[in-house]
Amino acid sequence: MQISKFMTPEIIFGNQSIAQIGESLRRLGATRVFLVSDPGVVNAGWVERIMQILSQQKLAYHLWTNVTANPKDYEIHAGVAEYRALECDAILGVGGGSAIDAAKAIALLGTNDGSIVDYEGVDKITHPLPPMVMVPTTAGSGSEVSQFSIIVDSARKVKMAIISKSLIPDIAIIDPQTLMTKDRQLTANTGMDVLTHAIESYISLAATPLTEVHSLQAMRLIAKHLRPSVASQYNEEAKQAMAMASLQAGIAFSNAILGAVHAMSHQLGGFLDAPHGEVNAILLPHVLEYNFIAAPEKYRHIAECLGESTAGVSLPESSRLALKAVKELSRDLDCPESLSAIGLVPDQIELLSAHALLDVCMTTNPRDMNATDVATLFRQAL
Amino acid sequence: MQISKFMTPEIIFGNQSIAQIGESLRRLGATRVFLVSDPGVVNAGWVERIMQILSQQKLAYHLWTNVTANPKDYEIHAGVAEYRALECDAILGVGGGSAIDAAKAIALLGTNDGSIVDYEGVDKITHPLPPMVMVPTTAGSGSEVSQFSIIVDSARKVKMAIISKSLIPDIAIIDPQTLMTKDRQLTANTGMDVLTHAIESYISLAATPLTEVHSLQAMRLIAKHLRPSVASQYNEEAKQAMAMASLQAGIAFSNAILGAVHAMSHQLGGFLDAPHGEVNAILLPHVLEYNFIAAPEKYRHIAECLGESTAGVSLPESSRLALKAVKELSRDLDCPESLSAIGLVPDQIELLSAHALLDVCMTTNPRDMNATDVATLFRQAL
Secondary structure, X not given: OOOEEEOOOEEEEOXXXXXXHHHHHHHOOOOEEEEEOOHHHHHOOHHHHHHHHHHHOOOEEEEEOOOOOOOEHHHHHHHHHHHHHOOOOEEEEEEOHHHHHHHHHHHHHHHOOOOHHHHOXXXXXXXXXXXXXXXXXXXXXXXXXXXXXXXXXXXXXXXXXXXXXXXXXXXXXXXXXXXXHOOHHHHHHHHHHHHHHHHHHXXXXXXXXXXXXXXXXXXXXXXXXXXXXXXXXOOHHHHHHHXXXXXXXXXXXXXXXXXXXXXXXXXXXXXXXXXXXXXXXXXXXXXXXXXXXXOHHHHHHHHHHOOOOOOOOOHHHHHHHHHHHHHHHHHHOOOOOOOHHHOOOHHHHHXXXXXXXXXXXXXXXXXXXXXXXXHHHHHHOO | OOOEEEOOOEEEEOOOHHXXXXXXXXXXXXXXXXXXXXXXXXXXXXXXXXXXXXXXXXXXXXXXXXXXXXXXXXXHHHHHHHHHHXXXXXXXXXXXXXXHHHHHHHHHHHHOOOOHHHHOEEOOOOOOOOOEEEEEOOOOOOHHHOOEEEEEEOOOOEEEEEEOHHHXXXXXXXXXXXXXXXXXXXXXHHHHHHHHHHHHHHHXXXXXXXXXXXXXXXXXXXXXXXXXXXXXXOOHHHHHHHHHHHHHHHHHHXXXXXXXXXXXXXXXXXXXOOOHHHHHHHHHHHHHHHXXXXXXXHHHHHHHHOOOOOOOOOHHHHHHHHHHHHHHHHHHOOOOOOOHHHOOOHHHHHHHHHHHHHOHHHHHOOOOOOHHHHHHHHHHOO
């Protein structure tokens, strides 16, 4: 038995919970808040509502929204310069994975010197970060509870995984009502990202009994609620369930790490600026098929949690039902099925495969992979 | 939908994990450690081993073991006087629930004025506590991850529940090897306590999807591993599983609170100094039968997790299997079945019932109770 570690932030979950943002920041000693968000969330009206909450608590704040999907190193450096110039002392991130990852990276450089690329990898952070409160508006990245921040090194066109328990926010505030302003495609993409987190964390070599229960529960919720959530923007039950699925998958992968889908999709995000959830949806069935022989028992549990009936079915057969369930879900949501549709061309595959092998998420993939294996999977998904 | 909150400490789990006690305390800024333990744990040799680990990290420490089962207010006050006189700046608790609850109460008064009785109830703590690392040696109280400290008010002969997220330790270190020095009766009693935590947290009015997965997984582990753990002191697989069950039940009840079993057993602990796990084992079937109509669906899940087959069985019938499974387990472990055996006499019941209604654990019991209901249950268990 290996020694395992487990950590979560303080979690506040429920409709209207964003009303607690102000007192949460106060409780952490914040006086001047650097509010990181993105234009989509601003347009949906959430940022204005949150700025009112901060004003009611007499907290000074500065809004910063210069972040793009797949946040870039130079965006972080510009953000940190503002954070310092304005003498802020706390970070509030509101948005999808990009806004929250950017908020965490700015917090990192708020108290640690150098460039964000210096912190790629595991446990490179030396000084404690400023207080952080994160409010996800997609379900979603799970970044509000995770020890990850994924930032693009623009020189190398590589997505860097920065991993440290210092990156776990102090407080995560999850209000399912914020999901009602997402369009259907974003709902589908981010939902498939949650499914990928749940499955990869479950079959990860670093999974533990503490993380497995959350991975499996996320799958059950997705199986029941992701289709209705995509079908209907204001389905409150579905939004609550998907917010909970995202949270549970986030708790799981923060502690159990991920696998080859993420190691590969990080490359496409860095190289082609491709949308993370969409790329995961395309890659997941292929990687799942490849990893099958590493964990047939676990695949059977995945099939069951995704709603397949395995009674009286052999282990190999029932475990393959997991793959069937994932493919059907992806098809029902009209997710794209090919990487060429998002701009990948064959002669890029060799380089991206070499980089994927170096991604930290590859270390916990349950089946061994070499560069040829990765390239074969990229080609299958082309 | 109500707003729910969820918190855990940083958790380190696994054989040999106690080797990380020193660096964990260092990381929290400790220089002079107040080490709270009890004579049983000292005799088993664990405290000496841990003092070596502290010395290796060049941490000064002071050993304090003047704590009894159901720790008393005056013990806490004596402990705090030593903590202050020796100018300690961190707390390390090693032992069962009594040692860890005492360690948390000493930490509380280390930075907050007054008597421990001033802090009875929810959220009475105003100043942050000193760094706390907790190492449970029973599976167990779950106190190493919980926001509870249960201390006897000796004047009133009442067990006070002190509840605050400030009481959640910074780091919980769980080493299943420490369970191998427990005798069979302590293993059975503490195991039934874990079962009570799992069941009461699951049917609690404050249960959430985040806590339910941990409650249910604890039940599965108990159903499979508690009998072997009582049968064989050195069964490594069983000890690991019961350590994990205790941890998961602790995470669940810290966030979902408990119910009438605990509200009632706290009274017997305070009034008769009765062993907590033993009293819970006696009360659990009676309270379970009373609460049945509040949550039949949940009872069915309990039955399934405890190993009962519910396929093709009606809901009322399958849910009653939960009660059967609990009774059989208790009988297999030779747990006592009557409160008179631990010294309760009928004319004490009225007073204890009145006090039980005021216990904070009663507020989350899923079925309403008045003083007559409580007294009836005490009499049934007599």
